[in-house]
Amino acid sequence: MMSGHESTDTPADEPAVSVANVTFGYGDRPVLEDVSIDVEPGTFLGLVGPNGSGKSxxxxxxxGLRRPDEGTVQLFGEPAHAFAAGDRIGYVPQDVTTAAREMPMTVREVVAMGRYPHRLVGRFSRTDRRAVDEAMVRVGIDDLASRRIGRLSGGQRQRVFIARALASEADLLALDEPTVGVDAESREAFYDLLSELNAAGMTIVLIEHDIGVVTTYATETACLNRRLHFDGAPEEFVETDALAQAYGTDQHVVRHDH
Known part of the structure; x- marks a missing residue:
């Protein structure tokens, strides 16, 4: 993985993310209750749970986009709400590809946004341009560089935002149901890409409604419904009753061959 961040930024024994005894609600409506979870560097965490369970x-x-009512959240050893090194985080929110349809920008221009924290005022360096080119090649969209992002398919737009995170040399990639509305073949290729990025060292946190995808691709699974019902290896998750506890119904997992 392209990265300009040295390993000294985060000690080897320090989680990339540490959530400790977190409680959060919107007014009188509790959303999370006493949730604790650590995400170690290099982990691919798949977060599952029913709609309204508090995943997003x-x-x-x-x-660090919200602050807990109780408990603490640390990002690379610092309080998440005060974390300043935004270039270390690549975030793909749930509705980003829908909003991107209206962006009057080319693929290259969107990917180049990832270099803004690195560049000198008003200008891109040769290093910046190389990072943008390498990121587009890495996710297979270099042939789309001059195309308007609104003219791309949903799967292609997702790759643009992954490339933007790569161009920024992010250490953590966070995605909220990134393949909603994407066809099955593109979804499989997308998750193969995430798996490759994780194998190259990137830490990934993924919210995904398809539990089979999570148990196939993720290295760690967390099951949430206000409280944390499971956190551990995917192969252990499918053997527990955490699904029934979280969803309140009989559930089964279909693994995806790849």
Whole structure:
């Protein structure tokens, strides 16, 4: 993985993300209760749970976009809400590809946004341009560089935002149901890409409604419904009753061959 961040930024024994005893609610409506979870560097965490279970809220908390009512959230050893090195985080929110349809920008221009924290005022260096080119090649969209992002398919737009994170030399990639509305073949290729990025060292936190995808591709699974019902290896998850506890119904997991 392209990265300009040295390993000294985060000690080897320090989690990339540490959520400790976190409680959060919107007014009188509790969303998360006493949730604790660590995400170690190099982990591919798949976060599952029913609609309204607090998954997106937890993701926003661990990225410092919200502050917990109780408990603490640390990002690379610092309080998440005060974390300043935004270039270390690549975030693909749930509705980003829908909003991108209206962006009057080319693929290259969107990917280049990832270099803004690195560049000198008003200008891109040769290093910046090389990072943008390498990121587009890495995710297979270099042939789309001059195309308007609004003219791309959903799967292609997702790759543009992954490339933007790569161009920024991010250490953590966070995605909230990134393949909603994407066809099955593109979804499989997308998750193969995430798996390759994780194998190259990138830490990934993924919210995904398809539990089979999570148990196939992720290295760690967390199951949430206000409280954390499971956190551990995917192969252990499918053997527990955490699904029934979280969803309140009989569930089964279909693994995806790849």
């Amino acid at each position: 809220t937890l993701l926003e908390l661990l990225l």
